[in-house]
Amino acid sequence: MAGNESEQKGASGDNNDERSPWSFIIRGMWRSPLGLMGVTLTTVSITLMVVGLAFDILGLIENPYANIFTYMILPGGMITGLALIPIAGFLRRRQWHQFGIPREHLHINLSDHKHRKFLIVFIVLTVINVSVLGLIGYEGYHFTDSPYFCGVVCHQVMAPEYTVYQRSPHAKVACVECHIGPGAQWFVRAKISGLRQVAAVLTDSYSKPIPAPVEHLRPARDTCETCHWPEKFHGKKVKVMKHFTNDDQATPKVTEIALHIGGRNPETRVFEGIHWHVSNDVQVEYLATDAKRTNIAKVRVKRPDGSHDEFVKNGEKAGAGEAGEWRTMDCIDCHNRPTHVYDMPEDVVDFGILSKTINGAIPGLREDSLKAITGKYATRDEAKAKIGAALLDLQTNRNAGELEKYRQDITKAGLYLVDGYLANVWPETLVEWGTYQGHLGHRSPDYGGYSLADTTFGCFRCHDEEHVNSGGKTIPQDCSLCHDEPQM
Ligand code: HEC
Ligand code: HEC
Ligand code: HEC
Ligand code: HEC
Ligand code: HEC
Structure with a gap:
């Protein structure tokens, strides 16, 4: 445990008598208050860590607070304890003259059995310490990456996101798959911003509600597309919606639509349909004038044939939008609620x-x-x-x-x-009805009677016949572009 011989350089003189500097220092571990504190702290921490680790691995305790203790607080205690021991030894060395210890340099003599014993004990303890810390670090890393940690430990703050996540199609996908993704760089970024967020929670200075869209979300290419990729989409998807009205509570109004999910047409090799926006050879960029990305002033398109186009919203002054930033459209611009799905x-x-x-x-x-x-x-x-x-x-x-x-x-x-x-x-x-709305589709009072729904959400942010290019062409709202015309 005493890691202090590394600071000492071997030099002169043999020392076998009881009052050798070594035995003085080592006994000092137990006899000086600081040393005793270090030894106790280390021993207690490591014992509890091993117990906590065993309980966690065997699944005996499923308590996030116990895990915080095991993986975050106890390792801190252990490292502090380990640091205190050589400090205590060093401070004691300064008192040598009071005890009449020969002020010679320390050295290790392997032919001295006491030194050998000490060295073996030291190596064994170090191996144990390093293994336990390694295991704790590994398990702790997985713990801080678990939905349980993200959703439950921050329970007050993340309660809405965690609750709605648990009933979504991605309930078995870990938070970090979408919020961090692979690679060390994003991992470090996430842990650093995590620390900032913990501070915000402790000081109760976090935003309520947590603002959407998430400004620095990792691009979907690195997250969603590790499991789904646009080239794989195909065909149509039939959806049946049933709504009642205040006037007719007995028979639902049924709307059936077949959504043109899209994909590469096997006959023409042309990528078409809804996922056209994210196909490899298409790029759609837009400039929103608000932080919610609902008021879109301009849209730029790069098409597979290499042609470019820019659509500008009617009545929007060119250049209005200094507030915004150009953003390349990806999955999140439509699937902004893939897992945090709130109902109206x-x-x-x-x-x-x-x-x-x-x-x-x-x-x-x-x-x-x-x-x-x-x-x-x-x-x-x-x-x-x-x-x-x-x-x-x-x-x-x-x-x-x-x-x-x-x-x-x-x-x-x-x-x-x-x-x-x-x-x-x-x-x-401050998470109320409609605070977090999805962009899939379009909800207007005409279709389904959603009283609270904000009609600036959804596809009609762009497909509103009001974004015009230099040739007078608009981004179309033709019903059959996106789905088979509903029978109404
Ligand atoms: C399938 C991918 C996915 C998973 C899994 C996921 N999220 Fe999200 N999350 C998103 C996306 C996408 C947004 C951004 C929404 C936006 O920009 O409008 C988001 C936004 C958030 C927000 C900001 C508030 C909001 O609703 O927009 C919080 C907080 C959050 N997620 C926490 C979590 C937690 C905690 C978990 C795990 C329990 C989790 N997320 C799992 C994709 C995911
Ligand atoms: C770790 C893999 C994984 C990641 C990452 C992931 N998904 Fe999924 N996603 C799935 C699986 C698995 C399903 C199928 C769930 C089912 O059918 O029950 C699914 C289903 C879906 C569906 C269909 C949902 C429905 O109601 O039928 C959409 C849309 C979707 N994902 C979008 C996204 C988006 C957007 C992202 C990125 C923010 C994302 N996914 C990230 C694995 C993933
Ligand atoms: C232009 C908007 C838009 C973009 C961009 C977009 N999607 Fe979709 N996606 C949709 C719509 C609309 C549906 C059908 C929604 C429904 O089922 O209600 C859909 C359906 C899906 C489905 C379910 C498919 C099925 O057959 O059931 C998955 C999975 C999916 N999208 C993943 C993605 C991924 C991954 C990306 C990014 C590479 C992406 N989408 C980009 C609009 C979009
Ligand atoms: C940021 C603006 C924007 C948003 C939001 C948007 N689109 Fe588009 N969409 C475009 C542009 C631009 C085009 C191409 C128009 C052109 O080429 O003339 C397009 C084209 C399409 C096409 C035709 C693709 C083809 O086969 O050529 C479909 C289908 C479509 N969008 C569906 C949707 C759906 C569904 C949504 C909502 C879930 C949506 N779009 C949201 C900008 C947008
Ligand atoms: C840019 C693509 C796009 C265009 C254009 C479009 N829709 Fe839709 N529409 C969608 C999508 C996507 C959904 C599915 C929403 C969902 O999954 O919740 C939808 C859903 C609907 C629904 C069912 C809504 C519900 O909750 O019951 C109706 C009705 C509808 N559309 C009518 C129309 C009519 C009428 C037009 C022509 C004026 C039209 N749509 C044009 C993309 C489009």
Whole structure:
């Protein structure tokens, strides 16, 4: 343990008597308070680390705080302890004259059995220390890279992202696969910004809500495209959407569309359809004038045939957009919610009616449910306590006469709405309905009646017939460009 002989250079004189400088220093480890502290700290830390490691590997404890202790705090204790020991030895060396120790240089004499014993003990302890630290470092590295660490340890802060992630198609993809990706450079960057974020959490100075889009997200080429790649897409994907309206809670309005997912057409070898934007020989760049990237002033295209084009939004002054930065379109510009998928209140209520948790036969229940679930609640606890009562109140005002007949169903609907609220809204960190919206598709009041949806999200940021090139051509909004025309 005493790593201090390295600082000493061997020189003169043999020393075999009890009061040799070596035995003085080594005994000093136990006898000086600092040395004793170092030895104790190291021994206690390493013992607890081994226990913690064993528990973690055997799966006996699944507690992130125990892991923080094992992988982050105890190694610090152990290293501090190890550092204290030679410091204690060094300080003791300065007291030699008080104890009458010959002030000669230390040296190691391998033919002296005491020295040999010491050296063997030293090497064995060092090997143990290094192995334990190595194992802890390796396991700790995986621990800080686990969704568990990202999502649970930062529980307050990341609760929304972690909750919605767990019900997404990527629930089994680790946070770091998308947020860090492969390579040491991004790893170091992420750990450094992680430290800054921990400081922000401790001082409660982090942004609420966490702003989207994430400004320095790693380009999708290095993350998403390690699992999906554009050349692999093909064909169409049929989607069926069912919505109710306040006027018709009984029969859903069904929209069926076949999305032109796209890919390389095997006959013409031309890349077409929705994933055309990210095919190898196409580049789409855009200049947004706001940080949310929803107001797009200009779009530049490089097509496979080598032609270039620039589309400028009508009424937008050329040069308006100093605020923005040109960005090359990648997966995230459409799939901005691949895993942090939040529902809109209409989705929650309509699914309730469809699954019969909300009884569509009760007059006005859709409208009242929407009001109750989108009401203002200061905390999640308050929402939990009040949503059911709010729904009952609204229904009482609507038709007090029928209330008793429907009371049980209204209570059931209330409980469902509470779950729907808790799965999507965190008022404490200002994550409200619609704070995080997806760009896939387009939601306008005309298609489906999304009251809260912001219509500046989605494909129509560009495909709005308002971005014009020098020849007067626009980025098209022709319905059949992206999907088979819906029957409405
Ligand atoms: C499939 C890839 C993927 C995985 C896995 C993933 N994320 Fe994300 N995450 C994203 C993308 C893409 C964005 C950027 C959204 C944007 O720019 O609008 C994002 C954004 C975020 C944000 C910013 C707030 C927001 O919602 O935009 C946080 C915080 C976050 N992720 C945390 C996590 C945590 C914690 C995990 C693991 C539990 C995780 N992410 C797993 C892709 C992923
Ligand atoms: C580690 C591999 C991995 C990474 C990285 C990854 N995905 Fe996925 N992704 C998957 C798997 C596996 C599925 C299929 C899940 C299923 O079918 O249940 C999937 C499914 C999808 C789907 C289809 C979802 C649906 O509802 O059918 C989309 C879209 C998608 N990923 C986009 C992305 C985007 C965008 C990124 C980058 C931000 C990304 N993925 C990163 C593995 C990955
Ligand atoms: C122009 C917008 C856009 C871009 C850019 C884009 N996608 Fe998509 N992608 C879509 C749309 C729209 C769908 C169909 C959505 C749906 O299922 O509701 C889709 C579907 C998918 C699917 C599911 C395919 C299937 O057959 O079910 C995957 C996986 C996917 N995208 C991955 C990616 C990846 C990876 C990238 C980046 C290389 C990417 N996308 C870029 C718009 C885009
Ligand atoms: C940043 C602007 C932008 C956004 C956002 C955008 N597009 Fe495009 N899209 C373009 C441009 C530019 C073209 C090419 C127009 C041209 O070549 O005249 C295009 C072309 C297309 C094409 C035709 C591709 C082909 O086969 O030639 C499809 C399909 C398409 N977009 C679908 C979508 C869908 C679906 C979304 C939303 C999920 C979307 N786009 C979002 C800019 C955008
Ligand atoms: C730039 C591509 C694009 C164009 C142009 C486009 N759509 Fe869509 N549309 C989409 C995508 C992508 C979705 C799928 C959204 C999703 O998966 O949630 C969609 C979904 C829809 C839906 C179903 C929405 C829902 O939630 O029920 C309707 C209805 C619809 N489109 C109608 C139209 C009509 C009508 C037009 C012509 C005026 C049109 N779209 C033009 C890309 C486009």
